[in-house]
Amino acid sequence: MTSYYFRILIVLLLSQTAVSQIVDNTLFQNALNISYDNNYRWSFVSALEQRSLTGDNAGLLHIQASHYTNYEVGFYGQIGIGIMYRDLRNSNTSELRITEQYAYSRKYNQLKMAHRIRWDQRYRGDRITHRWRYRYSIALPLNGIQTDKNEWYLGASIETLFIAENRTKPFWDQRLIFNLGNQISRNFKLQLSTEYRWESFTQNTERLLFINLGGYWSL
Amino acid sequence: MKPPVLDMTRFKHIIYLLFFLVSTVVIAQSNALKIEHEKRIKSSEFPSLSKQILDSLIPFRVKMKYYQETDGDSNSYEAKFKYKGKKYSIEFFENGALKETEIEIKKNKLSKIVIDSINKRLDTVARKFKIEKIQEHYGPSSILSLKQKLQQSNPDGYEIIVAFKDKRKIYRREYLFDRRGMILEVKDVKRLEYDFLLF
Structure with a gap:
């Protein structure tokens, strides 16, 4: 069984290498997400994240801290509000982001799926950018009906963004994400993702590849 | 207003310390768990x-x-x-040896008397509820007897997963009802995590 998952990992890594030949930049992100759920309708998620550029111009791009507060509505819905502070290393400004979101998530036997609609207001100096986003995600355990300790899961997401700012022509971004995760313990999972981004795909498209490593800790 | 700039070196150290603490706590907890x-x-x-x-x-x-x-x-x-x-x-x-058999069915396959009886009992638990999954349940029996029951679609009871919602909480339970809609067993269902999908 283990060798089977290693094969999946190799396929993921090979696909990264293949795509990295045609992307404009490859970036690496590592993150730690801590979620707190007290079994009532409120839940909280905080995250620390770091993004670096690889290749010839390798270096740290930014470090960010975020917090989301969510409230369950209906049987499967959730509304949330978030705040994020991003320290940009290659700029004199920093970024403050406020997010409102609605998410709908369900489980059908093994398959977990989630729709997420998000509205971001991004403040950088005197610039305000609005980003309307929709994401559809699925996750599937690779062993049994749920991901137990030491077991692997696969995930995938597709996200479309519409980005608008004063005195700038609005544009669209597209993202495609594949995840491979392991439930290290009951409360902690580690997830490796490859994320392909087509930024401003209706105009001057920039293709980016992100390799993300994230720890998810549930309190 | 420009937000204050963080001291990067200190911030980096805090991140590493957090990762270290998380991994230590996680390993310590994992040993105490029942498999x-x-x-x-x-x-x-x-x-x-x-x-x-x-x-x-x-x-x-x-x-x-x-x-x-x-x-x-x-x-x-x-x-x-x-x-x-x-x-x-x-x-x-x-x-x-044979233990139990379950077959997933739709709600409209239950007779009106049974579903009314089930609804009546679930109605007393919380303000709102939603039946998410229904399975016909066949308990331990001989192969011959089970074969007959399966052919006649004549289950011993129904296993049902229900989501409940009251003012402060949304939670799930798994019920085992007998064939007349009386509760035999109740179990709490583990709360699902979607954080890794949503954030």
Whole structure:
């Protein structure tokens, strides 16, 4: 069984290498997400994240801290509000982001799926950018009906963004994400993702590849 | 207004310290946990007696999957498959003998008397509820008796997963009802995590 998952990992890594030949930049992100759920309708998620550029111009791009507060509505819905502070290393400004979101998530036997609609207001100096986003995600355990300790899961997401700012022509971004995760313990999972981004795909498209490593800790 | 700039060196140290603390706490917690899980296994690892029972009960199965379930010290085996468009789950004891059978059905397949009785009981639990999954439940019995019950669609009861909502909480429970809609067993269902999908 283990060798089977290693094969999946190799396929993921090979696909990264293949795509990295045609992307404009490859970036690496590592993150730690801590979620707190007290079994009532409120839940909280905080995250620390770091993004670096690889290749010839390798270096740290930014470090960010975020917090989301969510409230369950209906049987499967959730509304949330978030705040994020991003320290940009290659700029004199920093970024403050406020997010409102609605998410709908369900489980059908093994398959977990989630729709997420998000509205971001991004403040950088005197610039305000609005980003309307929709994401559809699925996750599937690779062993049994749920991901137990030491077991692997696969995930995938597709996200479309519409980005608008004063005195700038609005544009669209597209993202495609594949995840491979392991439930290290009951409360902690580690997830490796490859994320392909087509930024401003209706105009001057920039293709980016992100390799993300994230720890998810549930309190 | 420009937000204050962080001291990067200090911030980096805090991140590393956090990662270290998380991993230490996580490892410490994982040792204290009771192991209870379902593991997919190969057909060759499934008890041969159970396979013979399966063949005599339902010979033409599709999408066969075999599992081993561990709950503390006790082991059991489970076969999941599809037959005539329905999802079957048949559980066996560690020695391969037949334990219980479940078949997923739609709500409209239950008789009005049974569903009314179930709804009446669930109505007293919380302000709102939603039935998420219904399975016909066949308890331990002889192969012949089970075969007859399956042919007649005559279950011993129904296993139902229900989501409840009251003013402060949304939670799920698994109920076992008898064939008249009386509660036999109740279990809490583990709260699902979607954080890794949503953020």
